[in-house]
Amino acid sequence: xxxxxxxxxxxxxxxxxxxxxRAGLGVGSYVLISPASGKQVREIGxxxxxxxxxxxxxxxxxxxxxxxVERLIHNWNNLIITGSFVxxxxxxxxxxxxxxxxxxxxxxxxxxxVSENLGVNAHIxxxxxxxxxxxxxxxxFYLLILSKCIARRRFVYNIxxxxxxxxxxxxxxxxxxxxxxxxxxxxxxxxxxxxxxxAIWLFLKNEKIGVEEVNKEIRRIFELKSVEEIKxxxxxxxxxxxxxxxxxxxxxxKIMKGVKNGAKSK
Amino acid sequence: xxxxRSRLIELFIGNAVNVxxxxxxxxAVFDFGTAELGEKYRNETLNSFEIAKRYREKINxxxxxxxxxxxxxxxxxxxxxxxxxxxxSKGYSGINLGSVESEVDRVLGEMGVV
Numbered sequence: 555x556x557x558x559x560x561x562x563x564x565x566x567x568x569x570x571x572x573x574x575x576r577a578g579l580g581v582g583s584y585v586l587i588s589p590a591s592g593k594q595v596r597e598i599g600x601x602x603x604x605x606x607x608x609x610x611x612x613x614x615x616x617x618x619x620x621x622x623v624e625r626l627i628h629n630w631n632n633l634i635i636t637g638s639f640v641x642x643x644x645x646x647x648x649x650x651x652x653x654x655x656x657x658x659x660x661x662x663x664x665x666x667x668v669s670e671n672l673g674v675n676a677h678i679x680x681x682x683x684x685x686x687x688x689x690x691x692x693x694x695f696y697l698l699i700l701s702k703c704i705a706r707r708r709f710v711y712n713i714x715x716x717x718x719x720x721x722x723x724x725x726x727x728x729x730x731x732x733x734x735x736x737x738x739x740x741x742x743x744x745x746x747x748x749x750x751x752x753a754i755w756l757f758l759k760n761e762k763i764g765v766e767e768v769n770k771e772i773r774r775i776f777e778l779k780s781v782e783e784i785k786x787x788x789x790x791x792x793x794x795x796x797x798x799x800x801x802x803x804x805x806x807x808k809i810m811k812g813v814k815n816g817a818k819s820k
Numbered sequence: 821x822x823x824x825r826s827r828l829i830e831l832f833i834g835n836a837v838n839v840x841x842x843x844x845x846x847x848a849v850f851d852f853g854t855a856e857l858g859e860k861y862r863n864e865t866l867n868s869f870e871i872a873k874r875y876r877e878k879i880n881x882x883x884x885x886x887x888x889x890x891x892x893x894x895x896x897x898x899x900x901x902x903x904x905x906x907x908x909s910k911g912y913s914g915i916n917l918g919s920v921e922s923e924v925d926r927v928l929g930e931m932g933v934v
Binding site for chain 2: 724734813814
């Protein structure tokens with residue numbers, strides 16, 4: 555039983571008045587008093603997508619973030635935490651939060667409040683319902699980031715894919731300069747570029763796109779023991795770039811073939 | 821890693837080319853009433869833009885027009901055209917080659933090269 559009441563000023567002690575007619579909290583029972591607003595966390599439900607194991611402390615943090623965001627904004631359709639934070643372990647730098655809303659929301663203010671009140675460095679992306687649906691249909695990156703996530707509300711992840719080759723060409727451009735910038739890119743940048751191209755490749759083949767699937771394909775294509783070799787920036791440059799250029803050109807040619815055939819959807 | 825000036829300029833050019841190509845292709849893809857999606861994809865050029873900017877900041881004079889500005893501009897225009905013509909030759913339609921120079925000038929202006 556929860557009762558919300560106001561503290562009133564007394565002469566020697568302050569007090570809280572509660573109604574005499576109540577279902578519980580009998581006279582003489584011990585109660586816990588806590589603020590009705592502020593940092594108190596309600597028990598809120600979350601939905602797991604592709605997350606097999608996650609540390610309880612992280613789930614608590616996620617619930618606190620959801621609670622804080624819900625306090626700040628009201629017109630949201632869903633809140634989704636994704637990225638390294640939902641991976642097992644504590645190798646994350648920030649928390650990626652997707653706010654699904656058709657309203658204009660100042661994400662910088664939300665990021666600031668989450669950082670100030672919870673001490674969590676949140677990276678917030680705002681998308682509309684329409685954009686999310688379009689992304690899940692035609693954008694391998696959306697499929698990748700939402701293959702493993704924790705959401706405040708249920709959402710439909712399995713939407714029929716649509717191959718828009720011109721959009722895929724745009725996506726692939728993000729991976730184009732890896733060879734040229736190889737020496738100056740960090741391991742994380744390199745991994746993101748490789749991951750992007752491989753996710754597009756899997757999308758073209760209509761295969762499942764998830765973190766594990768993409769990493770497995772990276773290992774296969776570039777003959778690596780682990781994707782950590784890319785993330786830790788310990789790749790053998792000549793051998794890797796030879797394979798990367800061949801792979802990139804292969805993906806590019808496949809996309810151009812699609813563009814030529816004028817196939818917008820399959 | 822210490823990089824010499826001409827290498828830095830080459831790296832800058834490569835990334836600037838990517839930014840311009842991305843912007844022109846965006847128009848080819850999204851000028852069909854899907855402005856909202858176009859806005860989302862606009863953010864994706866940021867990566868190349870940020871990398872190009874990082875290189876630009878390392879090329880002296882960082883806060884003035886580059887002495888090689890004309891040469892850099894010409895190289896970018898040539899490479900952007902090559903990238904776009906490659907796509908056109910493969911059947912890509914709707915690419916506006918006429919916007920290359922103005923788009924290059926815009927990007928170079930944003931980066932403080934011209």
